[in-house]
Amino acid sequence: MISLYRPGDSVLHRLPAGVKILAFAVIAVAVSVLAASPIGLGVAAVLTICVYALGGFGPRELVRQALAIKWVVVVMLLTQLVFLPPVTALTNTGRVVVVVVLASLITLTTRVPAVLDSVERGLAPLRRLGADPAAVGLVLALTITAIPVIAGFATAIREAQRARGVRVGPHTAVVPLLVMSIKHSDELAEALAARGVQ
Known part of the structure; x- marks a missing residue:
C-alpha cells in the first residue's frame, strides 16, 4: 500500500497509532479554536516544529509537507481575501496548514495498516x-x-x-x-x- 511512512525510532514512531490519532484530534480542535489570532497561530506553528523534531524530522520535511498542499492554500487564501480582512484570511489559512501538516506527521510515523486497525478498533462499539x-x-x-x-x-x-x-x-x-x-x-x-x- 502506498503511504508516506518513513521508518524511524523516534518517540512518535514508538507511540501506538490510536494514541497519535486521539492526540491529533485534540490538537486539531485546539488549533481551530485557540489559534484564531496571529499570535496564537505563531504559537501553533512553533509547537508544530517541536512535534516534527520529536518525530525525528527537521524544518525541511515540514516545509515539504506544507508545499504539497500549496494550491489548496492559494485557493483558500484568495477565496477568503474576497470576503474577509487580510489578517483573518491569513490566520484561517494558516490554521488549516498547521492541521494538515500535523496530520501528515501521523502517516510519516505510522504504517497505514496500524492506522486502519486503530480506527476499526475505535469504531467497534458503534x-x-x-x-x-x-x-x-x-x-x-x-x-x-x-x-x-x-x-x-x-x-x-x-x-x-x-x-x-x-x-x-x-x-x-x-x-x-x-x-x-x-x-x-x-x-x-x-x-x-x-x-x-x-
Missing part, C-alpha cells in the same frame, strides 16, 4: 448502532492511497505538457487531472464490485 468499522477502514485506506496516486497523475501531466512545449500551469492541468482521477475512481469501483464489496 456496531450496535449499525456502523461497519471494516467499511470505514476501507474508505480510509482508499483515501490515503488515492492521495499519492492523484499526485502522481499531476506529475505525469506536468511532464507531458513540458514535453509538448505547453505552458505548465493550474489552468492547463485541471481538466486532464479531473479526467484521470475520475477514470481511476471508475476502475477502482469496478474492482471493488468484482470482489463483492458493496
